[in-house]
Amino acid sequence: MEEHQSKPVIAIVGAGLIGSGWAVVFARAGHPVRVFDPSEGVRARVLSWANVSLDEMTETGLVEDPKSILERITVLDALESAMEGAVYVQESVFETVEAKAAVSRSIDALLGDGVIVGSSSSGIPSSRFTAECKNRDRFIIAHPVNPPHLIPVVELVPASWTAEGVVNFVADLMNEVGQKPVRLTQEIDGFVMNRLQGVMLNEAWALYEDGIASIADLDVAISHGLGPRWAFMGPFETIDLNAPGGIEDYAYRLRDLFTGMVREPRGWSDEVIRKATDERRTILDAADLAARRAWRDAMLGRLAAFKKSQELQD
């Protein structure tokens, strides 16, 4: 690396959309970033994708010097080259236990003293794929929300053998690059974010199955009702502000209401999935899904810029 670089090098392993997003996150914060992916086709897309993304972020005011950021990203065709000089490896390969275990073994074999590895795994805990690594105490889950360069959060999930210092190192690094850490004390199915999202999805499917409201109206309840405040406040701060005496006052007033609503576990039946799909396809044609995804990402970028302008990043 060039000697005038003051920030430590970060290695990105697996350079699909998540890995590429991570490359932008670290480079944006001033880190030299070394990217590896085994696929030549994937490697070829990283810089052009980053270039387009950085241009969009510049337009909305999220970044100021896209050229310098892009210059800090180097794409390499060997894992060893990408890890050279890196203090941290962000792994984002395909999410199967087999793929995660294989890449973790390869990273483990090349791991320098004190180098730490975070996996972007959204659901597989690291204990299921790092048990055989000799440096398994330096592996942790660092799970982003897609796209990581526009959603400033990361879940940190240690395995039972992850060293406490590793959690602290990654939390500090993530804070430094603007990805607010959510620290879990232990592994749990779905981690925190998929659990919070999951309970809402389960309830929404059940309400739909029972014919209480349409797909479109259930979406409106969030996008026009509950969602706007969640863009800048979590559920606990929300209830803390929603009763005169704060969270305790709210909890005693409303726990019977909320705990009384719990329903029996319910699957998402094939029939209700088919019905919901038909309803969604009348709202958005399958041919328009890609365009709507681009709209979503543009909106997330603009909302991130709005939050930044309101000093809501922290």
Place this chain on the structure above:
Amino acid sequence: MEEHQSKPVIAIVGAGLIGSGWAVVFARAGHPVRVFDPSEGVRARVLSWANVSLDEMTETGLVEDPKSILERITVLDALESAMEGAVYVQESVFETVEAKAAVSRSIDALLGDGVIVGSSSSGIPSSRFTAECKNRDRFIIAHPVNPPHLIPVVELVPASWTAEGVVNFVADLMNEVGQKPVRLTQEIDGFVMNRLQGVMLNEAWALYEDGIASIADLDVAISHGLGPRWAFMGPFETIDLNAPGGIEDYAYRLRDLFTGMVREPRGWSDEVIRKATDERRTILDAADLAARRAWRDAMLGRLAAFKKSQELQD
């Protein structure tokens, strides 16, 4: 009413924060609004509160002519005067069955031909307080999220005896004044919004009770992670865009994950409430709750203005 007014008159009954917010909503859309509250102290605050709110909304670009809007609001000291000439009554009195039943009887006795009544009740279904009304087929729940003038949503919950035409009338009116309706087909505990909010709260409390993450970090998972997209997309659109083949593809890939996470019903124990309260009070002193509420409302206003600027109101 003055004869050059082209929009129908709306009556507001109960003029606390919710009723006052509704007055601004209807007046903003061009309706003459006639407000009644039995308390002289409450009546005295309506216009000054509306004045301040409209000034804030003007600053963020949400409204353009606050003076005209304010002029459309008239505060009256008799229910009968407020209901004079009104086509729709929005009732927002204190939320007990007794108070709702009493005011519904009074409104019922004065109800002109075809006039419709929506109650702001957030949890009590109208069948529990309109059964004795002679015009009970014209009563419906029209439940806003607080504050209604900044959160553009309303839940419409018919009782079994509410006429279908009444639901359609209120849905059209709400669309016309910019409050997107969420139509429920029948009464259900918590309606839709408190059910969706409630399942997330129940899960967040359980994760906290089990020591998985701190109050602050659980809040970050939403405010920095899941919340931003929910500010403009509901859960079904979110998953429709989150798998290559849309909602059906997503559902078959992930239903086992999400339905497998369902936990046993869990109360919010006194102990966990006390612990959470202590943690919130280290983040925000009780003395600062009011200031933080003002911040929240300012942010909701700015976010609403941002969404309007992005043409995200519909």
